[in-house]
Amino acid sequence: MMNLMQRLASAPGSVIVDKQVKALKVIASEARELAEHIASRGRVLVWTDSVEELIRVITAATSVQADVFVAHRSISAQRINELVSPLRINQLFRSGILETYDSFESGGSGFLYVMTSGTTQFPKIAKHTADTLFGTIKQTAGSSLARWLLTYPPTSFAGLQVTFSALIGGGNLVAPPQRTMSSFVEAAVTQRVTHISGTPTFWRSFLCLLPQESAALHLEQVTIGGEAVDQSTLDRLRAALPCARITQIYASTEAGVAFSVNDVKAGIPVEWFDGEIGGVQLKVVDDVLHIRSPRILQRYESGEASPFDAEGWLCTGDLVRKEQDRFVFAGRADGRFNIGGFKVSPEEVESVLLQCEGVADVLVLAEASPISGQVLVANVVPYNGRSVGELKKSVQRFAYERLEPFKIPRIIRIVKGIEAAESGKKVRL
Amino acid sequence: MIQDRPMTNAELMERISTFVTEIRINKGLRAVVVDSTTSLLDGDSGFDSLDLAALVVELQSVTEYDPFDAGFIDFTTAGELATLFARDAK
Numbered sequence: 001m002m003n004l005m006q007r008l009a010s011a012p013g014s015v016i017v018d019k020q021v022k023a024l025k026v027i028a029s030e031a032r033e034l035a036e037h038i039a040s041r042g043r044v045l046v047w048t049d050s051v052e053e054l055i056r057v058i059t060a061a062t063s064v065q066a067d068v069f070v071a072h073r074s075i076s077a078q079r080i081n082e083l084v085s086p087l088r089i090n091q092l093f094r095s096g097i098l099e100t101y102d103s104f105e106s107g108g109s110g111f112l113y114v115m116t117s118g119t120t121q122f123p124k125i126a127k128h129t130a131d132t133l134f135g136t137i138k139q140t141a142g143s144s145l146a147r148w149l150l151t152y153p154p155t156s157f158a159g160l161q162v163t164f165s166a167l168i169g170g171g172n173l174v175a176p177p178q179r180t181m182s183s184f185v186e187a188a189v190t191q192r193v194t195h196i197s198g199t200p201t202f203w204r205s206f207l208c209l210l211p212q213e214s215a216a217l218h219l220e221q222v223t224i225g226g227e228a229v230d231q232s233t234l235d236r237l238r239a240a241l242p243c244a245r246i247t248q249i250y251a252s253t254e255a256g257v258a259f260s261v262n263d264v265k266a267g268i269p270v271e272w273f274d275g276e277i278g279g280v281q282l283k284v285v286d287d288v289l290h291i292r293s294p295r296i297l298q299r300y301e302s303g304e305a306s307p308f309d310a311e312g313w314l315c316t317g318d319l320v321r322k323e324q325d326r327f328v329f330a331g332r333a334d335g336r337f338n339i340g341g342f343k344v345s346p347e348e349v350e351s352v353l354l355q356c357e358g359v360a361d362v363l364v365l366a367e368a369s370p371i372s373g374q375v376l377v378a379n380v381v382p383y384n385g386r387s388v389g390e391l392k393k394s395v396q397r398f399a400y401e402r403l404e405p406f407k408i409p410r411i412i413r414i415v416k417g418i419e420a421a422e423s424g425k426k427v428r429l
Numbered sequence: 430m431i432q433d434r435p436m437t438n439a440e441l442m443e444r445i446s447t448f449v450t451e452i453r454i455n456k457g458l459r460a461v462v463v464d465s466t467t468s469l470l471d472g473d474s475g476f477d478s479l480d481l482a483a484l485v486v487e488l489q490s491v492t493e494y495d496p497f498d499a500g501f502i503d504f505t506t507a508g509e510l511a512t513l514f515a516r517d518a519k
Contacts, residue, residue, distance in 0.1 A: 370497035410483030
């Protein structure tokens with residue numbers, strides 16, 4: 001199994017939190033001290049939003065073959081206490097302090113447990129290892145020491161991926177003081193960030209703040225994933241950041257890092273469904289992507305049924321649609337609306353409306369209607385300086401020209417912004 | 430655009446007329462005069478059921494009032510729909 005302690009102690013990078021630089025060697029030596037207090041083969045739960053503490057605890061615990069549960073800081077203290085007994089936690093790391101309980105038998109084996117974002121219910125807990133989580137990380141390419149910006153919550157699967165990709169890969173990690181778009185842009189400029197990974201919603205918002213700042217950016221790598229990636233967002237990234245490499249990544253708490261696409265075309269090449277790609281097999285069942293991979297979770301620790309079928313395929317819940325030589329993503333299978341008897345994917349409609357000039361971002365939702373059950377509504381964010389009335393009309397015309405009647409949002413509202421969750425994804429209710 | 434007083438029948442008719450006209454233009458149909466006798470349900474207006482649903486949601490949103498709260502109330506013409514939402518007539 002991957003030895004995080006060894007990898008980090010020999011890595012040249014630093015963690016930069018709110019402009020305070022801390023060398024990885026120092027964090028590794030603190031982790032070594034902490035490891036002396038962690039019960040070998042115990043089970044530790046870490047509850048913090050400090051990325052530096054997370055690195056320290058994960059590294060320390062895995063070095064003594066203890067299991068680590070990474071809990072979101074947004075979970076209540078009461079709920080954390082309630083998790084201790086069913087998860088057989090021996091030690092709890094919170095507020096910078098390691099608390100030890102003696103009442104539970106140990107039984108850890110160096111597993112890493114990661115929570116889903118849990119937007120609608122309590123997060124699921126996915127069982128991984130350092131290998132399934134970080135096994136694909138390579139030395140980061142580039143002329144100088146890479147500087148990665150952490151846009152995701154540090155405790156999320158994506159946040160852990162970015163953190164350890166930066167550090168194991170030999171680079172630095174930059175965490176801004178607040179997780180707001182203006183802090184991200186400011187950190188990207190002042191900290192000379194070279195690598196950013198974010199959701200399509202993050203990038204569309206980031207690009208809106210760019211025109212005056214893009215000359216000051218040093219971006220070499222743009223990574224986009226976590227939501228369906230559409231062609232117009234990729235085109236905008238290409239145009240705004242002509243020198244950066246643009247990578248679509250397909251990864252989730254359940255699937256681990258599955259694959260990435262580097263040709264700046266939306267979707268997955270169809271030929272990838274014939275063999276395997278980096279040890280990952282893909283198939284489509286009822287328009288939903290299924291994957292089989294050595295890096296998917298081992299099981300849920302939170303009691304949910306196994307997400308695998310008998311042959312070990314994971315149903316991702318992501319809809320795909322064949323378009324020429326690609327399978328393009330068309331939203332979440334459980335996120336479709338019933339409009340006049342037809343299933344409509346909001347992400348698919350959004351990908352069309354994003355092609356309309358003047359649209360910075362768009363959220364498609366359904367509202368209850370006494371006439372037809374549900375009616376489709378599009379909340380449209382204009383680029384700065386657009387006339388609201390004109391944009392509404394042009395979006396409407398665009399929708400009527402390009403979409404089937406039941407997919408046309410019959411109500412267009414011009415809004416200032418679209419709410420994104422902690423995970424960087426659009427909030428869909 | 431939400432007003433601090435209930436909308437009158439005439440204001441609602443204007444709203445409905447604008448909505449119908451926009452839909453017709455988007456569908457490549459020529460604009461027509463919408464009056465209180467214009468039928469919204471038989472297809473003459475160029476409306477389908479989803480357009481009508483959208484119009485009702487729009488009226489609910491601008492008036493902050495839902496005449497269908499207690500169940501569906503039958504209507505056919507633009508005038509009848511305006512009356513359902515107008516508070517000055519009640």
